Amino acid sequence: MLVCTMVIFSMAPRMTMSFWSSTKNNILWRRKETEHLDCGRVLRNDKKYIENFTGDNRISIVTNLKYLDMSCDAIQNRIIPFNFHLRPLKVGVVFARVVYKDYEFLEKQVQMSYHPQNIFCFFIDSKSDSDFKWRMRRLGRCLPNIHVMDEELPIDSAGHNMNMAHYKCMEKMVKIPNWGYFVLMQNHDVIGKTVYEISRIFEILDGANDIDIDKEFGRIEERFEWDLKTLRLFRDESIYTSSFLNSSLRISKGSVQGSLSREAVEWMVKTVNPRKYGVDEQWISTFQANEFLEMPGHFTDKCLKETGNKTDFITRWSKWSWSDEMGEKCGSKYVRHGVCIMGIEELPVIARMPNIMFNKVLIPYEKWFS
Structure with a gap:
């Protein structure tokens, strides 16, 4: 119900006065502009009903924040x-x-x-x-x-x-x-x-x-070295072999959005130092796609490496x-x-x-x- 209300008023082309409406018997807050909507009909894809709220008829929302109680x-x-x-x-x-x-x-x-x-x-x-x-x-x-x-x-x-x-x-x-x-x-x-x-x-x-992982297309700076030693990716390099540290990252592209296990987050904060590496859409996807890094929660990079196929999320x-x-x-x-x-x-x-x-x-x- 809330998702329905959010999307319906998110693209409003006009501005009108509005306030939050609520009741003590309700667990949800709805705005007065949208409290009349039948979200069930929308979610059932009642096209005739949906047409009432499209084009110039989209429901208006006002962001007149001076009326919003911030206590x-x-x-x-x-x-x-x-x-x-x-x-x-x-x-x-x-x-x-x-x-x-x-x-x-x-x-x-x-x-x-x-x-x-x-x-x-x-x-x-x-x-x-x-x-x-x-x-x-x-x-x-x-x-x-x-x-x-x-x-x-x-x-x-x-x-x-x-x-x-x-x-x-x-x-x-x-x-x-x-x-x-x-x-x-x-x-x-x-x-x-x-x-x-x-x-x-x-x-x-x-x-x-x-995590969404795909091939990187054209945004890799070839003039830089992408091996772990040059990147100083690991905080304590003394526990790794020189062969491992000379390995290069295979840069992957994906979404900024993603879901990481707690163990993966702790690894990123305590084991590696990812502050200098990659633009936003290369960041978590590259850690996930390089299986040899052994990031907690990673999965095989075989599909990307051997076939170039994208892994969705x-x-x-x-x-x-x-x-x-x-x-x-x-x-x-x-x-x-x-x-x-x-x-x-x-x-x-x-x-x-x-x-x-x-x-x-x-x-x-x-x-x-x-």
């Missing part, structure tokens, strides 16, 4: 379900998200995946406006399992400092007990599964990482549309950086997908396409 009581009441017992999770999860805008969207994402055993780590782009930073830091002070990193770095769409932002969260999270998986996220990723479904997925993975789903500049292949008819912008038209498909999250949802779309 800790208000924030806690919006996020934590009322009168609702949350049974324990078998696997607690860290959601590590690099952010720069759309506070209400991000708060809603915390609500959608909130559980006392889950942890939320946010790293803020230093270029974000001061009001956004203030609200994120208020959020971090109001719940003990929400951490907003003090440090900020400039982050851009080319991936500069994206790895470092996630790594800063890793360094902090390894000091916190009782979680099993670490999910790397970006600003506009939307969680599509319940906390119990996510916990069950990671219980089944049982320590295996879920379930952490995130995107609808790619590189050759479709006008977005005709996208249900919403909008595309950005080769990825369809998700609208209500995509929800029946999303509901059937096994992925934990999907991308992209932008609020509102005219900011990107005007």
Whole structure:
């Protein structure tokens, strides 16, 4: 239900006054703009009904934040379900998200995946406006399992400092007990599964990482040396042979998003020193694809090495549309950086997908396409 509401109002072309609506008998918060929607009809792909909320009829959302109560009581009441017992999770999860805008969207994402055993780590782009930073830091002070990193770095769409932002969260999270998986996220990723479904997925993975790996196409700097010794990849080189340290990494490409076991995160923080290596889409995929590194939770690189076949993942789903500049292949008819912008038209498909999250949802779309 919440995923339905999020996507429907995410692409609103008009701006109208809105407030949160709630009742003490409800475990979910819905906005007044969307409380009339029948998400069941949307998810059943009732095309005639869906057409009522497409094109110029998309439901409006206003980001008039001066009306949003930012007291800790208000924030806690919006996020934590009322009168609702949350049974324990078998696997607690860290959601590590690099952010720069759309506070209400991000708060809603915390609500959608909130559980006392889950942890939320946010790293803020230093270029974000001061009001956004203030609200994120208020959020971090109001719940003990929400951490907003003090440090900020400039982050851009080319991936500069994206790895470092996630790594800063890793360094902090390894000091916190009782979680099993670490999910790397970006600003506009939307969680599509319940906390119990996510916990069950990671219980089944049982320590295996879920990382997208593919061949790297043309972004490798040939003038640099990519052997482990030159990269100084391992913190303590004395325990490795010279033959091992002279081995070169085979650079792989994948998504920024991915899910790492706790053991893999501890390995990245305590055993290797990945601070200087790779752009955002080469980072975790290359560690995963080089089997000889013995990263905890890795799997065989035989498919990539022998056949060049891509290994897909379930952490995130995107609808790619590189050759479709006008977005005709996208249900919403909008595309950005080769990825369809998700609208209500995509929800029946999303509901059937096994992925934990999907991308992209932008609020509102005219900011990107005007």
